[in-house]
Amino acid sequence: MNKLRxxxxxxxxxxxxxxxxxxPLQVQAVRTAFVYxxxxxxxxxxxxxxxxxxAAKKYNLLPEEYEPQDDDGFAQGDxxxxxTSHIDDRDPFYxxxxxxxxxxxxxxxxxxxxxxxxxxxxxxxxxxxxxxxYEQIFKATLLYGGLTFFIWFFMLEYRYYYPKFESPLYKKGxxxxxxxxx
Numbered sequence: 659m660n661k662l663r664x665x666x667x668x669x670x671x672x673x674x675x676x677x678x679x680x681x682p683l684q685v686q687a688v689r690t691a692f693v694y695x696x697x698x699x700x701x702x703x704x705x706x707x708x709x710x711x712x713a714a715k716k717y718n719l720l721p722e723e724y725e726p727q728d729d730d731g732f733a734q735g736d737x738x739x740x741x742t743s744h745i746d747d748r749d750p751f752y753x754x755x756x757x758x759x760x761x762x763x764x765x766x767x768x769x770x771x772x773x774x775x776x777x778x779x780x781x782x783x784x785x786x787x788x789x790x791x792y793e794q795i796f797k798a799t800l801l802y803g804g805l806t807f808f809i810w811f812f813m814l815e816y817r818y819y820y821p822k823f824e825s826p827l828y829k830k831g832x833x834x835x836x837x838x839x840x
Contacts, residue, residue, distance in 0.1 A: 700735035709736075717766045727769075740768040744780040 703726055704710040713736040714724030727733040748760040755763040759775065768774070789797075 689738055698735040702735055703729060704736050713738075717796070718764050719766060734769050737769055738766060740766065742768050742770060744774045744778075744782060745776060747782055759770050 679833060701713065704713050711721045713726070714721045717724070717738050719738060725739045726736055745760050750759070750760070754760050761767065782788045
């Protein structure tokens, strides 16, 4: 039952200096690491009313709420038939015990709950239709053309000119240079 205790009784395992004694803390750590609770495994499909009440109690449901899954070949034994709700459809402001998955402790979840988590397809989400190619081209042209016009129109006053001095051309009667000391 306890893997560490079984290992500690082996001769080769006892030869190691650190494993000669097994502390209760190690035993507890191994016991909780290898949890297998038969109560959590779905049992056989309930046939009588007593079995149905027992299965409802096992899954924290009222007997009138409990309904086993349809026996279509994919049923999980006595696991209840629960509505599938995507995480995004659950109230984000409710004080969940586990807010990441928006679930509460002890809450019975559908057997396909993992496909209703983040990043998975949400059947209740509004899916937008694909735009036709000509509409895509028109909208892209409108966007880029409008952006170009906007930049051109509002940047007219901020045009950049190379700075330069007046052209030093020769004029009659004007001395441009001199050799005299001033």
